[in-house]
Amino acid sequence: MSYSSGPLIIGYLLNWGLYGVLSVQVYLYYLAFPNDRLHAKILVYGTYALETLQSILIAHDAFKTFGQGFGNFNVLDSQQFLWLTIPIIGGIATCLVQFFYAYRISVLSQTKLMAIIISVMSIGQWIASILTGVFAVRGGTLTKLNSAATRTAEGAWGGFSAACDITIAACMLYELSRRGTGFKSTQALLTRIIRLVVGTGILTALTDTVTLILFNGISHPAYANASGAIVGKLYTNSMMVLFNNRLEIAGGRHTSPSNSEITTQRIFRSYTQHLQFRRSENEHDASLPVSKGKRPAWDSELGIELGGNVHQIF
Numbered sequence: 001m002s003y004s005s006g007p008l009i010i011g012y013l014l015n016w017g018l019y020g021v022l023s024v025q026v027y028l029y030y031l032a033f034p035n036d037r038l039h040a041k042i043l044v045y046g047t048y049a050l051e052t053l054q055s056i057l058i059a060h061d062a063f064k065t066f067g068q069g070f071g072n073f074n075v076l077d078s079q080q081f082l083w084l085t086i087p088i089i090g091g092i093a094t095c096l097v098q099f100f101y102a103y104r105i106s107v108l109s110q111t112k113l114m115a116i117i118i119s120v121m122s123i124g125q126w127i128a129s130i131l132t133g134v135f136a137v138r139g140g141t142l143t144k145l146n147s148a149a150t151r152t153a154e155g156a157w158g159g160f161s162a163a164c165d166i167t168i169a170a171c172m173l174y175e176l177s178r179r180g181t182g183f184k185s186t187q188a189l190l191t192r193i194i195r196l197v198v199g200t201g202i203l204t205a206l207t208d209t210v211t212l213i214l215f216n217g218i219s220h221p222a223y224a225n226a227s228g229a230i231v232g233k234l235y236t237n238s239m240m241v242l243f244n245n246r247l248e249i250a251g252g253r254h255t256s257p258s259n260s261e262i263t264t265q266r267i268f269r270s271y272t273q274h275l276q277f278r279r280s281e282n283e284h285d286a287s288l289p290v291s292k293g294k295r296p297a298w299d300s301e302l303g304i305e306l307g308g309n310v311h312q313i314f
Helices: 002-032 038-068 082-109 113-139 148-177 184-217 221-228 231-246
Strands: 266-269 274-278 286-289
Touching (some): 002 038, 002 221, 002 231, 038 082, 082 113, 113 148, 148 184, 184 221
Antiparallel strands (some): 274 286
């Protein structure tokens, strides 16, 4: 039974480790960005609640399998809530994050074509993840996961997810790279965002591919539980990295000497058609009037200027 219990232990430990990372990121978001739009907060706290539910169910499974049922081979072979935690909850979290990136791309490109394509692929992986969970629970045990229906559904799930991640990374790379500016600080911010988006996209696509290979390419599909247990956490953590990319530490590695004395500079739009610049307590607030309809759009969640007319991000 080592081929089924071993991957489970690895997956459970990695899942809870990433849940700790996610909790820190959500707490930092809570402290730093209380004025974000309601839709952004719903997305962040909603996905966090979903991941919390997954980790609680995984803790239940770990106790039932390796605590209460220790030494019982029937318990070791039982799926517990595995059919729900990995494919279904993981698929929902993946879909939400991919929708988030699709909306970002539609705002940056000011077109909806690629966002629609990404959304269709994301819905495809979500449906496939639900089918994977349904076929898995019908199998009953870990040793019966290798049915043709389960393999087909899992293959579609992993394939759609990987293709969607690669498409997102390529689109974000293109849209952000063509927004070069003459300002060193702004260009450094864009470069950092590009690295984050491409890096997290490659990581999630690679994890989906590894899970797909482990489930369909070897004789024991239970090996895929090790990587499958962390798929949802990787997506939500990658989303929070992008949200928290706006954080700056005074005097930190990514702050220039000229900005080291300014703790925070936020640019935000008011309903009185002004741009207000908030600086440290040693400086007075200043407002710059801008003609209606001509002010630059500021992506408050990405922290970059979009140019053109104002677009509501959330």
